[in-house]
Structures are given as C-alpha cells and as structure tokens.
Amino acid sequence: MESLGELFTYFLQNLINALQRGSFYAVISIGYSMVYGVLMLFNFAHGDIFMVGTYIGFGIATLLLAAFASILPGWTIFIGTVVITMFLASWIGVFVEVAGYRPLRSAPRASAAITGLMIGIIFETGILIMLGAKRLSFPPLMESVTYNIGGVFLTNVKVMIIIISLLLMIALQFFIQKTKWGMAMRAMSYDFLAVPLMGVSINIIAPLTFAIGAGLASVSGILYGQAYPILDPYMGVIIGWKAFVAAILGGRGSIKGAALAGYLLGFIEIFVATIFPSTLRDLIAYSIILLILTYRPRGFFGMEHSTKLRL
Amino acid sequence: MQLKVENLEVSYGNIKALHGVSFSVDAGEIVTIIGANGAGKSTTLRAISRMVPSAPGSVLEFNGQDILKYSADKVVAKLGISHVPEGRRIFGNLTVTENLTLACFARKDTDQIAKDLKWVFDLFGRLEERKDQLAGTLSGGEQQMLAVGRAFMSGRKIMLLDEPSMGLAPLLMLDMFDALKEINKTGTTILLVEQNARLALKFAQRGYVIENGTLVLEGKASDLLDDPEVKKAYLGA
Ligand SMILES: Nc1ncnc2c1ncn2[C@@H]1O[C@H](COP(=O)(O)OP(=O)(O)OP(=O)(O)O)[C@@H](O)[C@H]1O
Ligand SMILES: [Mg+2]
Numbered sequence: 001m002e003s004l005g006e007l008f009t010y011f012l013q014n015l016i017n018a019l020q021r022g023s024f025y026a027v028i029s030i031g032y033s034m035v036y037g038v039l040m041l042f043n044f045a046h047g048d049i050f051m052v053g054t055y056i057g058f059g060i061a062t063l064l065l066a067a068f069a070s071i072l073p074g075w076t077i078f079i080g081t082v083v084i085t086m087f088l089a090s091w092i093g094v095f096v097e098v099a100g101y102r103p104l105r106s107a108p109r110a111s112a113a114i115t116g117l118m119i120g121i122i123f124e125t126g127i128l129i130m131l132g133a134k135r136l137s138f139p140p141l142m143e144s145v146t147y148n149i150g151g152v153f154l155t156n157v158k159v160m161i162i163i164i165s166l167l168l169m170i171a172l173q174f175f176i177q178k179t180k181w182g183m184a185m186r187a188m189s190y191d192f193l194a195v196p197l198m199g200v201s202i203n204i205i206a207p208l209t210f211a212i213g214a215g216l217a218s219v220s221g222i223l224y225g226q227a228y229p230i231l232d233p234y235m236g237v238i239i240g241w242k243a244f245v246a247a248i249l250g251g252r253g254s255i256k257g258a259a260l261a262g263y264l265l266g267f268i269e270i271f272v273a274t275i276f277p278s279t280l281r282d283l284i285a286y287s288i289i290l291l292i293l294t295y296r297p298r299g300f301f302g303m304e305h306s307t308k309l310r311l
Numbered sequence: 312m313q314l315k316v317e318n319l320e321v322s323y324g325n326i327k328a329l330h331g332v333s334f335s336v337d338a339g340e341i342v343t344i345i346g347a348n349g350a351g352k353s354t355t356l357r358a359i360s361r362m363v364p365s366a367p368g369s370v371l372e373f374n375g376q377d378i379l380k381y382s383a384d385k386v387v388a389k390l391g392i393s394h395v396p397e398g399r400r401i402f403g404n405l406t407v408t409e410n411l412t413l414a415c416f417a418r419k420d421t422d423q424i425a426k427d428l429k430w431v432f433d434l435f436g437r438l439e440e441r442k443d444q445l446a447g448t449l450s451g452g453e454q455q456m457l458a459v460g461r462a463f464m465s466g467r468k469i470m471l472l473d474e475p476s477m478g479l480a481p482l483l484m485l486d487m488f489d490a491l492k493e494i495n496k497t498g499t500t501i502l503l504v505e506q507n508a509r510l511a512l513k514f515a516q517r518g519y520v521i522e523n524g525t526l527v528l529e530g531k532a533s534d535l536l537d538d539p540e541v542k543k544a545y546l547g548a
Contacts, residue, residue, distance in 0.1 A: 183413050187402040194400035196383035197360065197393075199417040199465050 009151040014270050020158050020227065022266025023165035027220040028239060029246035029258040030172065031213025037189035037253020038209045041109060044116030045096055046213065047240015048123040051233065053089040053218025054225055055127060058138050060084045061222070065139055078141040082164075085222060086215040093214025094207040102206070120236070127233040135232050138225030161223045168216055169259050176255065181208060189253040249289055251302030260300060265289070313338040313500055314359070314469060317370035321351075321358050328354040329365075329524045336469070336502055341495055343503040343511040343532065345545055346521035352504040353397045355521070356471045359502075360394040361386050373469070388417035391468030395475060399458040403447025407438055410446050410457055414465035424464070430497075431460040434490050452483045459490065469500040476507045488514050508545035512536045520545070 028050055035043045043049075061081045068077055100119050104112050145156045176182035184200045185208075196202060224239075225231065246265050250257025268285045276284055293299070314336040321329040329351045336342045346352050357363040359371060361383040371378035373390050386392050402410050411431060415424045432439035435456040441449060446457055455475060462470050475491065476484045488510065495501050505511035512518050512532045520528040520541060528541065535541050 180413070180416055183405065183409055184416060186404055187413055190402045190404045191400055193362070194396060194402070196362070197387060197396060197400075197465070198414045198461070199384050199388035200413070201382070201384040201417075 006151075012152045014274055016152065016154060016158060018267040018270035019162050019263070020266070021270060022263035023162050024220055024224055024239065024262075025243055025246050025265045026259040026262025027165050027168055028217050029243035029250065029262045030169065030255050031217050032243055032247035033250055033253055033255060033258035034185070034209050034213055036247060038185050038192070039101070039188070039206055040192070041101065041112045042116065042244065043096070043101070043210070043213070044113055044240075044244075045100070045119035045123065046217065047236035047238075047243065048120035049089070049092055049096065049214045049236070050217040050221055050240060051236030052092055052123050052127065053085065053214060054138070054221030054231060054235065055131075056088050056092075057081060057085040057218055057222035057225060058136060058231055060088070061139050061141055074142050081141060082219055082222060085218045089218030090211035090215040093210035093212070096214070097207045097210040102203070120240075124233045135230050138229040138231055140229070141222075141226060157226050161227060164223060165220070168219060169255075172212065172216070172255065175212075181205065185209060245286070245289060249293065249299050251299030254299070254301035257299055257301035312336070313374055314502065315370065315372040316355075316359070319355065319358055319369045319371065320366035321354050321363055322366060323363075327524065329358070332521070332524070332526055334519050334526060334529065336500055338500055339495070339498060340517065341501045341503065341515045343505055343515035343518045344521055345505055345508040345511055345518060347545075348506070350521045351524040352521060353473050354524075356394060356473055356502070356504055359471060360392060362394075384417070387466045391466040392471065393462035393466035393469070394471040395458045395462045395473060397473040399454050401446045401449075401454050401457050401461070403445065405446055406443050407446055407449070407457060408442045410461050411464050414461045427464055431463055434493055435460055451478045452480070455479060455487065456490070459487070459494070463494055463499070467497075467499055469502060470494065472501065472503045474505055475503070476505065476510055484510065508541070509536070
C-alpha cells in the first residue's frame with residue numbers, strides 16, 4: 001500500500017510529463033485552429049509542416065553547432081536555432097498557402113482537404129528522397145540536468161519546453177489582440193467576405209496565418225527534438241492528427257481553446273496510461289474526447305458560424 | 312464624370328442578374344438606384360466594389376481608371392471606393408473602435424486617421440459612448456451607424472450604400488440620412504441603393520430605376536418623385 005505522500009509525488013511526476021506533452025499539442029494545434037478560424041479550412045498538411053520544421057531545426061542546429069559550439073555559449077546557439085528555424089519554416093507555411101490552397105479558395109472544401117493530405121505526402125516523400133530512410137538524431141542544444149525535488153524528477157529540458165511553449169502562446173495572443181494584422185485575422189474569422197471591403201488583402205492575411213502556424217510548429221519541433229531526439233519523415237502524422245483533435249475540441253478558430261484542449265489531451269493521455277495498459281491509451285483517451293464533443297459539439301470556445309456565405 | 316458604368320453584366324452561375332447596366336455619377340453628387348427585391352441593386356454595387364466578377368465587355372471606370380484592374384481590397388485602398396454592404400456586416404467580435412481602425416488597414420496617413428475617427432464619433436455620438444463595446448452587442452441602428460462610419464474611414468472618394476435605412480425606426484432613418492448628408496458635404500460622392508424609394512428620391516439629386524437587371528428610367532430625383540409610373544410602382548400612390 002502506497003502512502004499518500006508517494007501517491008502525491010507520483011501524481012506530480014505525471015503532471016509534469018502531461019504538461020510537457022500538452023505543450024506540444026497546444027502549440028501545434030494552434031496552427032490548425034488559426035487557419036481554420038481565418039480561412040475555414042483544415043490544413044491537413046499541418047502535421048507534416050511540423051515534421052519539415054523539425055528537420056529544418058535539425059539542419060540549423062547541426063550547422064550552428066558545427067560552426068559555433070566552441071566559441072559561443074550554448075544558449076545563443078539555441079536561440080539562433082529557434083529564430084532561424086522559425087523564419088525558414090514560416091516560408092514553408094506561406095508556400096503551402098500560395099501554391100496549395102490559394103488556387104482552391106472558391107473550390108469545395110473537400111478539394112482543399114485532399115490537397116492538404118497530398119501536400120503532406122509530398123513533404124514526407126520529399127524528405128525521404130533527400131535524406132534517405134535512415135533515422136536522424138536531433139542534437140541536444142543544452143546539457144540535460146535532472147533535479148530531484150522531493151522525489152519528483154524534473155529536467156531542465158522539460159522546464160524549458162513548458163516555459164517556451166507558454167511564452168510562444170502569450171506572444172501570439174498579444175499579436176492577435178494588439179496588432180492590426182491580428183485584428184484582421186479576428187475579423188476574418190467572423191466574416192471573411194466583408195474583410196476586403198476594409199481594404200485588407202486576404203492574400204496577405206492568409207499566408208501570414210499559415211506562416212505563424214508553421215513558425216510555431218517548427219519551434220515545437222525543435223523542443224520535441226530535445227525531448228525525443230529521433231527524427232523520421234512520418235513523425236508529423238500522429239501528432240498532427242492529435243493536434244487536429246485538440247483544435248476541434250478547443251472550438252472553431254479559438255486559440256485559447258486549442259491551447260487548453262492541447263493541454264487537456266496531454267493530461268488525458270498521460271493519466272490514462274497510468275491506470276490502463278498503454279496499448280489501450282489512445283482508445284480510451286479519444287473515447288473521452290468523443291464523449292466531451294457529444295455534449296459540447298462546438299468544442300470549448302467554438303463560435304457559431306456568423307458568416308453568411310455571400311455578400 | 313467620376314464613376315462610369317457601361318454595359319455591366321453580372322451572372323451568378325447560370326442566372327443573369329444584370330443585363331447591361333449603364334449609368335454614371337459625378338464627383339460630389341448624391342445618386343440613387345431604386346428598385347424592387349431582386350432587381351439587381353446590390354449586385355450593381357458588388358460589381359463596382361469587385362466583390363462579384365463582371366462579364367467581359369462590362370466597363371467600370373473611376374476617375375478614368377479601369378476598376379476591373381483592381382482587386383476588391385485595392386478598390387477600397389487605392390481608389391477610395393467604400394461600400395456599406397447589405398446587412399451591415401460589421402465584425403461582431405471586434406470592438407467599435409477596432410471595427411473603425413480595421414477599416415484604415417491600408418492607410419498610412421496616421422494624423423488624418425485620428426481626425427477622421429474623431430469626426431465619425433462626433434457624427435455618431437452613440438458610437439463614441441460605446442467605443443469599447445463589442446460591435447455584436449450594438450443595436451441594429453447602432454450597427455448601421457458603425458457600418459457607415461467604417462466605410463467613411465476606409466475610403467473617402469465615393470461611398471456605395473446598400474439600403475442604409477433597412478431595419479431602422481423612422482426617426483433613426485432620418486438621422487441616418489442627415490449623417491449621410493454630412494458625409495457628402497466633406498466631398499464624398501454617394502451612390503445609394505434603396506427599396507425605400509420615397510426617402511431615397513428626396514435625399515438624392517438624381518435617380519435611376521432598375522427592374523430585372525435593367526435600368527428602365529432615369530432623371531432628376533424630383534422628377535422621378537412626380538413620375539406617374541414611379542408613383543404607382545414604388546411610392547405606393
Ligand atoms: N450570391 C448569389 N447567388 C445567386 N444568385 C444571387 C446571388 N446574389 C443575388 N442573386 C440573384 O441576383 C438577382 C439580383 O439580386 P440582388 O441582390 O442584386 O437584388 P437587390 O435588388 O439587391 O434585392 P433586395 O432589394 O432584395 O436586396 C436576384 O435574382 C438574386 O436572387
Ligand atoms: Mg439588395
């Protein structure tokens with residue numbers, strides 16, 4: 001019989017793990033949610049954008065480490081990797097919007113969904129062709145230190161993942177609430193047909209939204225690479241679907257909702273695995289999600305579609 | 312002539328909504344197009360603001376420039392054509408002030424923006440009282456004021472108005488038209504589309520009557536008010 005104290009440490013340990021996992025889901029699902037909010041389409045390539053972002057991060061980290069590891073402190077290399085990767089990955093997002101979705105703006109939504117899946121496959125095979133099937137390993141960007149706080153094990157990597165993810169989301173929230181581009185995004189999620197009448201070009205706001213989603217996903221990829229250093233071209237598939245689920249659960253276009261749902265998903269997954277055999281984890285976790293959606297079909301913060309689809 | 316529309320044809324799928332509409336508006340004028348439901352009033356405005364494509368052969372010119380070369384957002388930002396759409400279409404999830412500032416998205420004249428904002432708030436005192444309120448919580452009349460104020464902020468040369476009287480109580484309606492007069496006095500041309508023909512013809516200098524996608528009558532607004540056919544069909548007398 002475990003003592004209450006032990007149970008509590010066990011709980012805290014899982015809480016930390018859940019926060020880490022939730023951080024990935026939250027940041028990635030925001031990219032899904034924003035695109036859906038602004039353009040009313042699910043970018044099914046988003047998981048693979050995350051994957052490509054991780055590879056870009058891998059490339060940049062490797063280059064920077066090779067060039068500067070002996071002269072610059074580790075944290076500058078880390079920040080350099082994040083900034084450069086974010087910048088480059090944003091262009092992947094822009095590319096996906098311009099080449100993949102823009103020509104389909106007035107096509108039925110199903111065409112866009114199929115295109116998204118197709119883009120994902122192109123990215124997967126593209127990486128496979130360029131880098132081969134061998135699994136690459138993400139270089140550590142900081143020396144891992146483990147702290148033992150009253151029996152709860154905490155690594156500096158975990159803490160960093162949780163904090164950086166939070167900072168990213170706070171920065172995004174600021175951008176959405178305080179800048180004119182963020183305002184335009186909010187307006188688009190309410191009534192995208194009326195937005196051009198304000199002199200706002202949809203051809204600026206749409207790629208910007210994709211760029212932000214891809215940029216965020218790529219940072220998440222770098223962090224992911226610190227926690228799980230193995231890269232593989234299909235790594236984006238499962239995590240992409242999970243982020244999609246979190247976006248749905250959060251409610252159409254709601255950034256707050258997507259973040260919250262991302263964390264919730266992390267919690268459910270981790271805690272289900274502490275009670276049930278891990279092979280049943282996803283089955284049980286997603287049954288819970290299904291149950292929630294049955295009672296809240298619009299998710300946590302889903303707006304009603306206010307857009308009349310003609311002007 | 313500021314706005315020239317010639318042989319404008321618009322179709323929605325297989326349905327032809329406009330069959331070669333031609334008219335013109337001079338700078339500073341107030342012109343109205345009246346017509347029954349489904350006659351093609353809104354479609355005419357949407358074609359000018361490039362929200363719907365027009366058929367080849369249609370001519371749309373503004374100050375001698377080919378409107379068809381511009382996309383919808385550039386029509387606002389570069390040509391100064393603003394459009395108050397049917398049903399207001401304000402952004403309910405943004406505050407009143409945000410709605411008004413979003414309309415300045417492409418503008419760079421920061422000083423003038425501040426002056427214009429003040430001007431709009433002076434014109435519609437109710438908006439100023441509610442400036443930090445979400446636009447979705449405004450009453451219908453206030454939303455209409457916001458839609459007009461927003462259009463004023465977005466482009467200054469001509470304002471296309473789609474039934475600004477819709478859903479307003481008679482007194483508010485008169486206030487609204489007084490406000491439009493004030494906007495016109497700043498030098499903004501007004502092209503007004505209305506079902507409320509009497510009101511529109513009293514307000515405008517010239518008018519056109521549209522039926523089934525074709526202009527059937529035109530003239531001085533006061534003459535149209537006295538026209539027996541207009542009286543019979545649109546003034547209920
Ligand atoms: N988005 C659309 N898709 C298909 N048909 C349309 C669309 N918009 C308008 N129409 C059709 O085009 C014709 C003209 O419509 P329009 O909206 O211009 O009329 P209106 O004069 O503004 O009428 P109302 O006074 O009722 O607003 C109508 O027959 C209408 O059914
Ligand atoms: Mg109409």
